[in-house]
Amino acid sequence: MANASLVKCACDRCSCEVSLEEAIKKDGKYYCCEACANGHVNDQSCKMSGCNCS
Numbered sequence: 001m002a003n004a005s006l007v008k009c010a011c012d013r014c015s016c017e018v019s020l021e022e023a024i025k026k027d028g029k030y031y032c033c034e035a036c037a038n039g040h041v042n043d044q045s046c047k048m049s050g051c052n053c054s
Helices: none
Strands: 006-008 017-019 024-026 029-031
Antiparallel strands (some): 006 017, 024 029
């Protein structure tokens, strides 16, 4: 299995890293989950455990 390249989630408040293969790409940026990609509408929390961005 090849090593996946990790990138930091583009959400300013998020500290998560996500592989390029699993990232959600929106407007040329990479996010770890839909909540981060959509700007935490309706105070949605990050799906990654241990991350408190919202």
